[in-house]
Amino acid sequence: MPRISLIIPTRNESQTIRQCIHRALEAFEKAGLEGEIIVADSSTDQTADIAASCGAKVVFPQRLGYGNAYLLGFQEAGGDYIFLMDGDLTYDPETILDMLPCLESGEYDLVMGSRLKGRIIPGAMPALHRYVGNPILTWILNRLFSAGISDAHCGLRGITRDALYKLNLRSGGMEFASEMVIEAASRGLRIAEVPITYYPRRGDSKLNSFTDGWRHMRFMMLYRPGPFLLVPGLVALLLGLILAVVVYIEGGSRMHSLILGGLLLIIGYQMLLAGMHFRAFGAAWGLSRSSGMKKLISYHSLEKELLIGLALLAAGIVIGLVVLMRWRGAGFGALDAAQNAMVAMILTILGIQTIFSGMFISLLLLYNGHQDGE
Secondary structure (H helix, E strand, C coil), X not given: CCCEEEEEEEXXXXXXXXXXXXXXXXXHHHHCCCEEEXXXXXXXXXXXXXXXXXXXXXXXXXXXXXXXXXXXXXXXXXXXXXXXXXCCCCCCHHHHHHHHHHHHCCXXXXXXXXXXXXXXXXXXXXXXXXHHHHHHHHHHHHHHHCCCCCCCCCCCEEEEHHHHHCCCCCCCCCCHHHHHHHHHHHCCCCXXXXXXXXCCCCCCCCCCHHHHHHHHHHHHHHHCHHHHXXXXXXXXXXXXXXXXXXXXXXXXXXXXXXXXXXXXXXXXXXXXHHHHHHHHHXXXXXXXXXXXXXXXXXXXXXXXXXXXXXXXXXXXXXXXXXXHHHHHHCCCCCCCCHHHHHHHHHHHHHHHHHHHHHHHHHHHHHHCCCCCCC
């Protein structure tokens, strides 16, 4: 069994893969290590043939994606220590020798390279990534999951085989980088960081700053929807409810205030439902370990949500019909019933949202093998 497995995901890296593999093998030989190199390739050029000719084991993921490449690579890896590295020579393979002692010591389960604590060669990382995107996403991840790292998206990292088996990794895209750290922190793995040097990429970059950044943010929302959706949603809902009720009770012509209150109320309620959807998905698919959410999912009842939604919808329709009848009685002329019409609209929207929210969660649980009310 190889002592080290190095997994390299590739997509059209024919310019660099030969040198990348040779330098990795030279590093293994220099340190007297037994190792294997696994290239998970999704290329349309000669990358796979070049990698195979250099002695790497080449595997082919069924689906495109950064995470899919690594998930297949993990299945093929046989080493005690498994390292991940890009194939574009932005990382020096010899750096693995600086990171390996952290794992061999038994004091750490996962070792991360840190470009931000190390050296970034001019031209290697765009200023937007270096000073905005990566620091902000890393700060959010640390705040939510207490990972205690400086560079959450560094592509050079290593993990012990035992620790890898403890992680529930399933993301197929770029968010895999965040998922690995989140899973490690959530399961109490010991994480070390080693400063590294980051070099300019050869060839065109496959990163999309805003799309990939959103994917990482979305994944963190899936694990922790509270700070993103539930808390701000609750605040907006309460403010909107207070404003709408006060204006409605006082009466008068403060229609603009009632519109603002209704808007906050609807937005807040929608954010709360979205947070519930995120948590329901996370619980149903094993991404969330919140006992409270699991209980809520276990006792979810579509009938109760339908009844609440229908009650809100019915109240809105009744008030709306009363307004319509008064308007008809006035000969469809001017009618001072705008506030009642606004309340009818708010209740109707909330009712429809509740009904479809219950249906969505029920379909999610049905697909995952749960039954309502179990």
